[in-house]
Amino acid sequence: MTVSRSHHRGRGGKKFSILGLIGELLITAGVLVFLFLGWQLWLNDLVVGGQQDKAATQLAKTWAKSTPTKAPASGKTVVDYGAPIVPAVQKEATKFAIMYIPRFGSDYARQIAEGVSTTDVLDKGIIGHYPGTQMPGAIGNFAVAGHRTTHGAPFHEIADLRVGDKIYVQTADGYFTYDFRGLEYVRPTGIGVIDPVPQSPGVAPTDRILTMTSCNPMFYSSERIIGYAVFDSWQPASAGPPAEIAATAASEG
Amino acid sequence: MYGALWRLLPGSVWWRIVQLIVLTAIVLFILVAFVFPWLNGWVNVSEVTVGT
Numbered sequence: 001m002t003v004s005r006s007h008h009r010g011r012g013g014k015k016f017s018i019l020g021l022i023g024e025l026l027i028t029a030g031v032l033v034f035l036f037l038g039w040q041l042w043l044n045d046l047v048v049g050g051q052q053d054k055a056a057t058q059l060a061k062t063w064a065k066s067t068p069t070k071a072p073a074s075g076k077t078v079v080d081y082g083a084p085i086v087p088a089v090q091k092e093a094t095k096f097a098i099m100y101i102p103r104f105g106s107d108y109a110r111q112i113a114e115g116v117s118t119t120d121v122l123d124k125g126i127i128g129h130y131p132g133t134q135m136p137g138a139i140g141n142f143a144v145a146g147h148r149t150t151h152g153a154p155f156h157e158i159a160d161l162r163v164g165d166k167i168y169v170q171t172a173d174g175y176f177t178y179d180f181r182g183l184e185y186v187r188p189t190g191i192g193v194i195d196p197v198p199q200s201p202g203v204a205p206t207d208r209i210l211t212m213t214s215c216n217p218m219f220y221s222s223e224r225i226i227g228y229a230v231f232d233s234w235q236p237a238s239a240g241p242p243a244e245i246a247a248t249a250a251s252e253g
Numbered sequence: 254m255y256g257a258l259w260r261l262l263p264g265s266v267w268w269r270i271v272q273l274i275v276l277t278a279i280v281l282f283i284l285v286a287f288v289f290p291w292l293n294g295w296v297n298v299s300e301v302t303v304g305t
Contacts, residue, residue: 024254032284036296039285041298044289122302186303188300188304189303213301213303214301215299219298
């Protein structure tokens with residue numbers, strides 16, 4: 001009896017262990033998928049975002065060394081600094097500007113690099129400049145792309161922008177101030193949004209536009225969300241940062 | 254699978270638990286440092302550019 005019972009138990013145990021092995025493998029696979037999702041949607045997003053804020057700080061510091069900035073004069077009337085210094089066209093993946101959007105947080109600062117390559121620029125949490133579109137301050141369209149979710153998501157809160165919100169672009173030579181104007185939703189093929197005059201191919205530009213593109217809806221790619229801003233003013237690096245981002249820029253100096 | 258691992262580990266119950274925690278930490282580190290970044294290039298959550 002004892003032998004037959006143990007034999008029976010042994011057979012049952014073996015049969016169970018094969019099913020058990022498959023079950024354990026499936027559970028392990030499920031846990032790994034959730035771990036990856038957690039990493040991609042949350043942990044990596046946080047880590048890359050933090051790294052990019054620091055990297056923008058670092059870039060601003062190197063510029064501050066080459067061009068000493070004076071403390072911004074408070075209560076001063078608006079000064080006309082003349083035509084903006086437009087940066088030269090950069091090589092792929094070169095970081096040439098920093099974007100400040102106070103609506104996204106007073107400490108928000110992200111680098112802008114040339115090109116919209118996912119591996120070299122966008123997936124590193126950097127904002128990418130569409131090659132062939134104008135540089136900041138130039139007449140035409142300064143068009144950039146950035147992640148809305150994951151990879152540090154520089155444009156996570158793009159839909160929270162309100163008309164009149166200031167968007168600051170810092171280059172080695174100075175600060176460009178743009179006024180946010182509105183959002184548009186287009187299909188992924190909607191290349192017209194980065195035209196020199198958005199959605200007007202072939203028309204000669206007279207204004208300085210900033211176009212931001214990102215994914216819509218969040219976590220999907222079936223559409224694109226587009227944010228437009230128009231050029232407001234420019235001041236050279238020697239004049240110091242605009243008042244609204246002076247605290248952010250000062251913490252970087 | 255995990256039962257076999259448990260039986261393979263030497264020592265007392267508490268010592269085995271310590272070993273399991275260390276092994277889990279090593280596996281998590283390998284995943285986060287190497288496997289997930291590699292996988293990330295293949296699993297594209299969202300495209301953010303127009304005209305592609």
